[in-house]
Amino acid sequence: MYDAALLKNLRKLGTLAPSAWPAFQAFDKAAMADGAVPVKYKELMAVAVALTTQCIYCVEAHTRRARSAGASDAELGETILVAAALRAGGAIAHGAHCLKDGV
Numbered sequence: 001m002y003d004a005a006l007l008k009n010l011r012k013l014g015t016l017a018p019s020a021w022p023a024f025q026a027f028d029k030a031a032m033a034d035g036a037v038p039v040k041y042k043e044l045m046a047v048a049v050a051l052t053t054q055c056i057y058c059v060e061a062h063t064r065r066a067r068s069a070g071a072s073d074a075e076l077g078e079t080i081l082v083a084a085a086l087r088a089g090g091a092i093a094h095g096a097h098c099l100k101d102g103v
Helices: 004-016 020-032 039-053 056-068 073-099
Strands: none
Touching: 004 020, 004 056, 020 039, 039 056, 039 073, 056 073
């Protein structure tokens, strides 16, 4: 299913959704811009989110951007483990529903 060549199809969104696509692009650019939270940390957050949503396109893009913003292997390693802890934590927290009386 993963095929990086398919990313070229995103260009079609500009013609299929001529108002929404440029608005999304502008929002994404603004959200990821340097601000109170530096770009490096925003990209590390994006890596963690991409790992939890399991979007390999986003994992690759944001890992590349995090590295370009100065993220080290150690920072990426900790980011990976934070994402794993949150994903596992969700399963544990939702597992509480399995322990309800009468289930």
